[in-house]
Amino acid sequence: xxxxxxxxxxxxxxxxxxxxxxxxxxxxxxxxxxxxxxxxxxxxxxxxxxxxxxxxxxxxxxxxxxxxxxxxxxxxxxxxxxxxxxxxxxxxxxxxxxxxxxxxxxxxxxxxxxxxxxxxxxxxxxxxxxxxxxxxxxxxxxxxxxxxxxxxxxxxxxxxxxxxxxxxxxxxxxxxxxxxxxxxxxxxxxxxxxxxxxxxxxxxxxxxxxxxxxxxxxxxxxxxxxxxxxxxxxxxxxxxxxxxxxxxxxxxxxxxxxxxxxxxxxxxxxxxxxxxxxxxxxxxxxxxxxxxxxxxxxxxxxxxxxxxxxxxxxxxxxxxxxxxxxxxxxxxxxxxxxxxxxxxxxxxxxxxxxxxxxxxxxxxxxxxxxxxxxxxxxxxxxxxxxxxxxxxxxxxxxxxxxxxx
Amino acid sequence: xxxxxxxxxxxxxxxxxxxxxxxxxxxxxxxxxxxxxxxxxxxxxxxxxxxxxxxxxxxxxxxxxxxxxxxxxxxxxxxxxxxxxxxxxxxxxxxxxxxxxxxxxxxxxxxxxxxxxxxxxxxxxxxxxxxxxxxxxxxxxxxxxxxxxxxxxxxxxxxxxxxxxxxxxxxxxxxxxxxxxxxxxxxxxxxxxxxxxxxxxxxxxxxxxxxxxxxxxxxxxxxxxxxxxxxxxxxxxxxxxxxxxxxxxxxxxxxxxxxxxxxxxxxxxxxxxxxxxxxxxxxxxxxxxxxxxxxxxxxxxxxxxxxxxxxxxxxxxxxxxxxxxxxxxxxxxxxxxxxxxxxxxxxxxxxxxxxxxxxxxxxxxxxxxxxxxxxxxxxxxxxxxxxxxxxxxxxxxxxxxxxxxxxxxxxxxxxxxxxxxxxxxxxxxxxxxxxxxxxxxxxxxxxxxxxxxxxxxxxxxxxxxxxxxxxxxxxxxxxxxxxxxxxxxxxxxxxxxxxxxxxxxxxxxxxxxxxxxxxxxxxxxxxxxxxxxxxxxxxxxxxxxxxxxxxxxxxxxxxxxxxxxxxxxxxxxxxxxxxxxxxxxxx
Numbered sequence: 001x002x003x004x005x006x007x008x009x010x011x012x013x014x015x016x017x018x019x020x021x022x023x024x025x026x027x028x029x030x031x032x033x034x035x036x037x038x039x040x041x042x043x044x045x046x047x048x049x050x051x052x053x054x055x056x057x058x059x060x061x062x063x064x065x066x067x068x069x070x071x072x073x074x075x076x077x078x079x080x081x082x083x084x085x086x087x088x089x090x091x092x093x094x095x096x097x098x099x100x101x102x103x104x105x106x107x108x109x110x111x112x113x114x115x116x117x118x119x120x121x122x123x124x125x126x127x128x129x130x131x132x133x134x135x136x137x138x139x140x141x142x143x144x145x146x147x148x149x150x151x152x153x154x155x156x157x158x159x160x161x162x163x164x165x166x167x168x169x170x171x172x173x174x175x176x177x178x179x180x181x182x183x184x185x186x187x188x189x190x191x192x193x194x195x196x197x198x199x200x201x202x203x204x205x206x207x208x209x210x211x212x213x214x215x216x217x218x219x220x221x222x223x224x225x226x227x228x229x230x231x232x233x234x235x236x237x238x239x240x241x242x243x244x245x246x247x248x249x250x251x252x253x254x255x256x257x258x259x260x261x262x263x264x265x266x267x268x269x270x271x272x273x274x275x276x277x278x279x280x281x282x283x284x285x286x287x288x289x290x291x292x293x294x295x296x297x298x299x300x301x302x303x304x305x306x307x308x309x310x311x312x313x314x315x316x317x318x319x320x321x322x323x324x325x326x327x328x329x330x331x332x333x334x335x336x337x338x339x340x341x342x343x344x345x346x347x348x349x350x351x352x353x354x355x356x357x358x359x360x361x362x363x364x365x366x367x368x369x370x371x372x373x374x375x376x377x378x379x380x381x382x383x384x385x386x387x388x389x390x391x392x393x394x395x396x397x398x399x400x401x402x403x404x405x
Numbered sequence: 406x407x408x409x410x411x412x413x414x415x416x417x418x419x420x421x422x423x424x425x426x427x428x429x430x431x432x433x434x435x436x437x438x439x440x441x442x443x444x445x446x447x448x449x450x451x452x453x454x455x456x457x458x459x460x461x462x463x464x465x466x467x468x469x470x471x472x473x474x475x476x477x478x479x480x481x482x483x484x485x486x487x488x489x490x491x492x493x494x495x496x497x498x499x500x501x502x503x504x505x506x507x508x509x510x511x512x513x514x515x516x517x518x519x520x521x522x523x524x525x526x527x528x529x530x531x532x533x534x535x536x537x538x539x540x541x542x543x544x545x546x547x548x549x550x551x552x553x554x555x556x557x558x559x560x561x562x563x564x565x566x567x568x569x570x571x572x573x574x575x576x577x578x579x580x581x582x583x584x585x586x587x588x589x590x591x592x593x594x595x596x597x598x599x600x601x602x603x604x605x606x607x608x609x610x611x612x613x614x615x616x617x618x619x620x621x622x623x624x625x626x627x628x629x630x631x632x633x634x635x636x637x638x639x640x641x642x643x644x645x646x647x648x649x650x651x652x653x654x655x656x657x658x659x660x661x662x663x664x665x666x667x668x669x670x671x672x673x674x675x676x677x678x679x680x681x682x683x684x685x686x687x688x689x690x691x692x693x694x695x696x697x698x699x700x701x702x703x704x705x706x707x708x709x710x711x712x713x714x715x716x717x718x719x720x721x722x723x724x725x726x727x728x729x730x731x732x733x734x735x736x737x738x739x740x741x742x743x744x745x746x747x748x749x750x751x752x753x754x755x756x757x758x759x760x761x762x763x764x765x766x767x768x769x770x771x772x773x774x775x776x777x778x779x780x781x782x783x784x785x786x787x788x789x790x791x792x793x794x795x796x797x798x799x800x801x802x803x804x805x806x807x808x809x810x811x812x813x814x815x816x817x818x819x820x821x822x823x824x825x826x827x828x829x830x831x832x833x834x835x836x837x838x839x840x841x842x843x844x845x846x847x848x849x850x851x852x853x854x855x856x857x858x859x860x861x862x863x864x865x866x867x868x869x870x871x872x873x874x875x876x877x878x879x880x881x882x883x884x885x886x887x888x889x890x891x892x893x894x895x896x897x898x899x900x901x902x903x904x905x906x907x908x909x910x911x912x913x914x915x916x917x918x919x920x921x922x923x924x925x926x927x928x929x930x931x932x933x934x935x936x937x938x939x940x941x942x943x944x945x946x947x948x949x950x951x952x953x954x955x956x957x958x959x960x961x962x963x964x965x966x967x968x969x970x971x972x973x974x975x976x977x978x979x980x981x982x983x984x985x986x987x988x989x990x991x992x
Contacts, residue, residue, distance in 0.1 A: 323415070326771045330764070330875060337879045341886055349650050351736035 005096060009089060012115040016088070019125040020081050029126040033339050036299035037236045038064050038163070041080070041127035044073055056218065058226035061235075066162055067214040067223050069129060080127055087135045088115065088124045094138040095310055101145055102283060102314050114310035118336075123303030130303030133162050137307060140166075141286060144173045147180050153202035161210050164231055165293045168271045172289060174199055175275065176282035185279050232264060234298045239357055241339070242300040243365055246358040267296040284379055287311045291372045295365055305368070312375075321378035324370055331367035335360050419772060426769045430762045430904050437758030441893065444752055450745040453658045456735075472570075479566020483559065492555045492591045497534045504572045506536030506587065513599035513614040518817045518964050519831040523954055524593075531591035533600045537621050538575055538585040545584065548621030552588040552597070553630045563632040565589055584621035598966055610967055626656060644740065649888025654735040654746060661743045739889065756885045759896040763878040766904045770871040774864065797865045798872070801850075801987040805980035808846045813975040815842060816960065836956045843925055846983050850990035866908055866991040873984040877903050880977050891970065894931070895978060898922045902982075908991040915989055924978050928952065 019025060028034055029041055037043065047063030047070050050056070057063045057070055076083050092115040114120055123130050140155035152173055159166040174196060175185065183191045214223060230236070237245045244263060251259060270292050278285040287308060294304035319325070338360045345352035422429070443449060478500070485493035494510060501508045511533045520527040539545075551571065553564035572587050590596035599614040604624070644651055737749035816838040823834035877899060885892025902922045906915060920926060932952045936943045943951065962968035 323412075326768065330767070333875060334879050334882065337883055338886075341883045345887065351650060 005093075008115055009092070012089070012092070012121075013085060015116075015121060016085055016124055019121065025125055028122055031122075031126070031340070032238060032240050032343070033302055034122045034126045035128045036240050036301050037238060038231065038299050039129040039133070039301065039303075041129075044069070044129065045077070048073060048077060056220060056222050058222040061226075064227055064230045065129060066227055067217045068161070068210070069132070071217055084124050084127050084131050087131045088120060091131070091135040091138045094135070094142050098138070098142050098145060099314060113313060114306065117306045117309065119302035119306035119309075123301065123306065128301060128303055130301055133159060134303060134307045136162065137166060137169075137290070140169070140173075144176055144286075145283075147177065149177050149199060150202055152177070153199060154206045157203055157206035157210060160207060161214075163297070164228060165267055165297050168268055168289050168293065169286060170199075170203065171271050171275045172282040172285040175279055175285065179280070179282060231298055232260075234260065234263075236299075239343075239354065239361075240299055240301065241361055241364060242298065243296070243361070244298050246354065246361070249354075263296075264298070267293060281379070283314070287314070288372065288376065291368070295368050295372070315375060315379070318375060318378035318382055321381045322374050323377070324374045328367050328371045328374065331363060332371075335364040335367065339364075419768070422765060423769050423772050426765055427905075430765055433758045433762050433765075434901060437755050438897070440758060441752075441755040444739065444747050444755065445741045449751045450741060450747055453654065453661070453744055453746050455658055455662070456655055474573075475567045475570030476563065477566070478569045479563040482565045482569075483562040486555070486562070491557075492532055492534070492589070494532050494534055497589055500569055501534070501536035501572065501587065504536070504569065505576045506538050506572055507619055508534065508536045509617065509619040510534050511600060511603055511615055511617055513596065513612055515595055515599075515612045515965070517961060519820055519835050519957075519961075521957070521961055522830070522832050523958065526592070529592050529595055531596050531599075533588065533590045533596050535586055535588040535600070535619075536572065537619055538572065538581070538587070539621075540581045540584050541579060543582060544622075545620070546622040547582075548584040548586055548624050550586045550588060550624055550627035551630070552590060552627065554593050554596070555589050555591050556593065561631055564630040567630060567632065583625065586621050586624075595965060610965060649891060651736060651738065654738055657740070657743070737889070752889060753885075756881075756889070756893055756896060759893075759900050760878055760882055762900050762904050763874050763881075767871055767874045767878070770867050770874070774867055774871070798869050801869060801984055802872070804849060805846075805983040805987065806976075808842070808849065808983060809976045809980035812839060812842045812846075812979060813972060817964075832957045833953070835960060836953045839956060839960070840925070843979070846979070847920070847986065849983065850987045866988050869984065869991075870907070870988050873981060873988065874903055876984075877981050880981060884973065887969075894927065895924070898924075898927045899978070899982065903985055906985050906989050908988060910989065912989065919982075919986060919989060923982055924974050928955065 019028070035041070043063050044065060047057035047065065050059065050063070051070060051074065063070070073080070073083075095114050120131075136155055136159045140152055140159055143151035143155055156166060156169060156173060159169075177199065178185055178192065178195060181195070183189065183195055186192060215221060234244050234248060237249045239245050247259065247263075248256065271289065274285055274288055274292075278288070290308040290311070294300055294308050297304070339357075342352055342356045342360055346354065346357050482493070482496075485496045489496075498508050498510065512531070513533070514528070514530040516528045517526065537548075551568060553568045554561060555565065568587055568589065575581070575585060588600060590600055595612065598610060599612045600617075602608055602610070602612060603614045603617040604620065644657055735746070735748055739747040739752055741747065816835040819838060820831050820834045823829065823838055824831055827834065829837065881892055881896050881899070884895060899922065902919055906919070929948075929952050932955060933943070933948050936948065936951070959968070959971045959974075963971040
């Protein structure tokens with residue numbers, strides 16, 4: 001299977017190299033759908049410039065990346081394009097290994113979904129640090145699948161350090177590792193608590209180490225409010241493909257804190273019911289959590305969407321139970337085309353206004369939610385069929401249909 | 406959500422849609438066309454009204470005392486223009502300074518990609534002259550722009566005279582809240598583009614300009630004057646801008662309200678507005694927007710109306726009262742006449758009905774692709790249906806888009822080679838290369854099938870058609886949002902073709918219909934139709950020459966002003982059409 005992989009890698013590298021060298025690179029790097037205030041390359045360069053001048057990069061509300069990123073690029077700023085290409089390629093290779101171990105049938109047709117996905121290409125060409133975040137999440141998932149608890153905890157700590165939301169991936173990781181060690185998920189079992197303690201210790205320990213390392217790198221705790229305060233309190237309301245900006249732009253100050261809490265809890269809240277329902281299927285739970293994070297986080301970009309979409313081939317056996325895939329694909333395609341059109345009409349022509357753009361944002365997010373819930377329904381239905389057989393019959397022998405109430 | 410989750414109702418609806426697909430498509434098409442035709446009539450049109458309160462009731466003067474002096478200045482300008490053989494920069498600078506304005510000049514130059522035969526220019530060099538009348542109280546915050554283009558020959562001299570007369574008159578008033586910039590630009594739109602780019606510090610079109618020394622505030626609105634003679638019989642309002650952008654409806658309403666008050670005949674797009682509508686209003690609103698960039702102030706967030714009016718002082722006075730940018734009234738509208746307009750909520754469904762045809766077709770194809778052809782006993786094995794051969798679907802896509810890219814890049818790149826080998830001028834070379842590439846694309850299906858080694862499976866053309874239909878729906882939707890007329894005209898011709906083409910149709914007849922409905926033939930037909938609407942019908946040879954000049958103007962407008970029509974047609978509409986051509990000849 002190395003041949004199609006190499007072909008895909010070569011094609012992907014060529015496409016990215018051509019785009020890097022063309023005039024489109026600057027255009028793409030400014031699109032709000034592709035970069036957000038958290039991961040824009042322009043801001044990384046700004047932070048590096050401030051660091052070179054001896055000023056804290058977090059002064060002035062420009063730079064919102066973590067200190068490890070700024071030190072990484074301190075050494076790699078001249079090789080930025082190669083760095084992002086390498087991170088894209090490594091994510092792809094990691095996902096490829098992942099999919100190989102997860103897919104039971106030899107359906108390797110669509111393993112190129114991540115690298116050749118237009119969203120990933122755009123994200124890489126824009127040099128958004130989302131590519132690095134995706135690589136870390138992919139490594140976390142791979143190490144979990146390969147049953148290496150320590151590496152899994154370390155990578156999870158790294159990705160939580162980058163943006164807070166991956167902390168919800170703790171639950172599926174723990175569930176998966178417990179399953180592989182044949183420890184039942186039962187509060188009365190001591191081994192369950194023992195393993196949970198071990199994992200929590202490894203995770204919190206690595207997180208603590210990374211945070212202290214960041215403190216020593218820059219010598220101050222400035223980065224905590226600039227990075228995590230920024231993610232949680234959403235002060236920057238530049239339009240993006242998420243749901244936060246329009247709401248908070250039109251909200252009275254009096255209610256801001258309340259709605260902020262509501263919106264942020266929304267991201268973390270689905271962990272509990274999903275974990276309870278899917279405790280025997282932690283891999284699907286990882287997919288659902290990734291999707292929920294990508295849709296409901298405070299500054300989403302298309303790179304986040306590309307990550308969870310690259311997992312769809314794992315569930316290709318669910319395709320026969322999917323009901324809305326046509327509608328969802330059409331809406332996602334139409335919205336992706338309409339985003340730049342309505343942005344142009346709003347900002348450059350002055351003919352439209354923010355309502356038009358937000359309408360498309362809403363539609364896009366609704367389509368994503370429909371996609372995720374459709375996959376969830378298909379998964380549950382397949383489980384039901386596995387237990388009760390494919391052709392359902394009522395008590396009197398006539399054909400029955402399955403309805404989700 | 407009942408429809409999305411209840412399987413019985415879903416199945417029933419999908420069965421209905423697939424069984425009655427062709428009749429529903431036909432009904433939708435007729436309904437869409439009928440709806441559009443009906444837009445000229447009562448329930449769809451609304452009377453225009455002023456939305457912006459700041460432009461409501463104010464005291465305005467209705468006389469302009471210096472009309473004679475303006476005419477004299479105009480004649481003086483004509484004399485100096487003839488003597489200088491171009492724009493009399495020094496005289497203009499001196500005259501504006503004597504009227505108390507701060508005067509600055511801007512030089513610009515541009516080499517066109519190929520010589521423009523309509524306006525007979527290739528390497529354009531010019532100077533813009535502008536004077537700023539500062540507002541007494543808050544200068545440099547906001548500005549209004551009055552422009553009069555300096556055209557070669559005898560055109561438009563009175564407009565410059567009027568501009569200078571107005572400058573004198575305005576200088577004596579004390580109530581100005583915004584800076585007023587009086588601009589005389591050379592070479593029409595190129596000069597205007599250079600001035601605007603200099604004003605806003607952008608450089609999108611590659612014009613070389615010297616930086617502006619003097620600047621006012623952010624431009625709120627602009628008026629452009631074009632006067633063709635000493636005696637004015639009527640006023641014509643031109644609203645459409647580059648890429649179909651429209652000014653805020655308030656600006657047009659304001660102008661029309663004043664015309665009515667004064668009692669001057671007002672026309673829109675050359676047609677007088679009638680209180681009772683006829684179908685003319687409809688077709689006029691459908692004008693093809695390939696060759697009419699008149700107001701690309703809109704790119705920079707201010708709106709311009711071009712008039713040939715001599716008493717628009719009132720308009721300037723009202724604009725003076727604006728407290729914020731024009732935003733209250735509509736931006737998306739159609740104007741069948743000056744006193745009525747059709748808002749986006751009423752005209753979009755006409756296009757929506759046409760787009761629904763494409764979506765119904767896509768749904769039909771999806772259902773055909775998804776239903777397994779044979780059911781075996783256990784029901785699981787038959788799902789391994791032959792997945793479509795990716796290469797046989799990808800190849801037509803790639804080749805069509807490469808042809809589109811060739812249509813976009815080659816005419817200009819290879820005009821030098823073409824001129825060497827053939828006895829044609831450069832602009833003819835460009836246009837004829839474009840037509841040659843367009844026609845060469847028709848030969849493609851016969852060649853791509855030789856490239857493909859495997860045989861095409863019956864399924865594959867359906868997959869390709871599904872992709873092509875969705876691509877066309879998204880493309881036409883985006884076009885209709887930006888420029889409704891263009892989107893609707895393209896939809897009228899392309900949608901029926903897209904819906905009904907399959908490899909099983911009779912080849913010769915379908916090929917003929919497809920060529921008739923292709924973008925190039927639509928354009929040719931529209932050229933003749935437009936001439937008919939203007940009541941200057943042309944013979945076939947003249948029409949053909951006009952068609953060629955429209956193509957060359959389209960290419961020039963794209964490189965000079967950033968008009969999107971040519972790249973849209975070459976890079977997206979034409980490849981889409983080629984995909985359907987490929988499907989027709991699928992083996």
